Amino acid sequence: MLVEKIMKKNVITLSSTATVLEALQLLQEHRIRHIPIIDKEKHVIGIVSDRDVRVASPSILDKQANQQVLKKEIREIMSTPVVTIHPLDFVEDIAKIFYEETFACLPVVREGKLVGIVTEKDMLYTLIQLTGTHMPSSHIELKVPHEPGNLASILAVFGKRKLNITSLLIYPDHEDSNYKIVVIRVQTIHPLPVVKDLQTNGFEVIWPKPLQGAEE
Incomplete structure (x- = not known):
């Protein structure tokens, strides 16, 4: 089975100049755990997770916390460089990447541009299908x-x-x-x-x- 058969094509993304608050809002609104960070040419330049955003965000229990941190640009907390995969990669090959690198998601890139994303949940559902x-x-x-x-x-x-x-x-x-x-x-x-x-x-x-x- 090819990656293009299981990847999500409608990927929620942000630019590197977006704020931590924007990332937090997108993660909550779409109930996702990762957001690829792209440039104007749709090149993947980083990735941010819900954990990255939680760590960077002030505690809701601390009323004295500096809310200015939410205005920080996402490039300050994003992970880079990003491991990517191709739509024509085999699912069993990328499963090995998930296992060895302990990734929770992998952006899918064709000709240098983001075209999709595969998550741990996608891989588990594919395993269910493959095993019948x-x-x-x-x-x-x-x-x-x-x-x-x-x-x-x-x-x-x-x-x-x-x-x-x-x-x-x-x-x-x-x-x-x-x-x-x-x-x-x-x-x-x-x-x-x-x-x-x-x-x-x-x-x-x-x-x-x-x-x-x-x-x-």
Whole structure:
């Protein structure tokens, strides 16, 4: 999946000469957590978060606090330089950036200009879609030798049952590098017949464990 498929295109932005108060008002009005700071050519020159604004703002409990701080220009508190991504980057690649850099959002840039933004929430929703958990389905896990042809054989079993697969994920078996864990979500509320088929074909089912006497 490409970034352009999940990014928000209508991005709330500010110029570097906007005030802390303007940023605070936008964050509250639009219920967002980050605002990219751009120049006249829509180049991303910084980013400000709700935390940056809270730290810079006077406490509402301190009536003697200097309210002049709200008139400061946003460039005084924005983070720079900014890590950006491209609309044609793969979602799984930018997920690694989110994880390694602990970012909460990434501006999306094409030809040097801001065209969108991706947040942690966008990434989590995309994960839900990729795993198929947003659709009614049953979860089946297999432990499979890491050998050519095994996946095709597994899918053939589901094909014989004429079952619709909503998602398929493969990840390493952390206990044995010679094996992979195959996670399949299938549109059925009665997975035990296909589980039995998989076992009959020699595949090790981790979940669910079939019941004795399960009907075909």
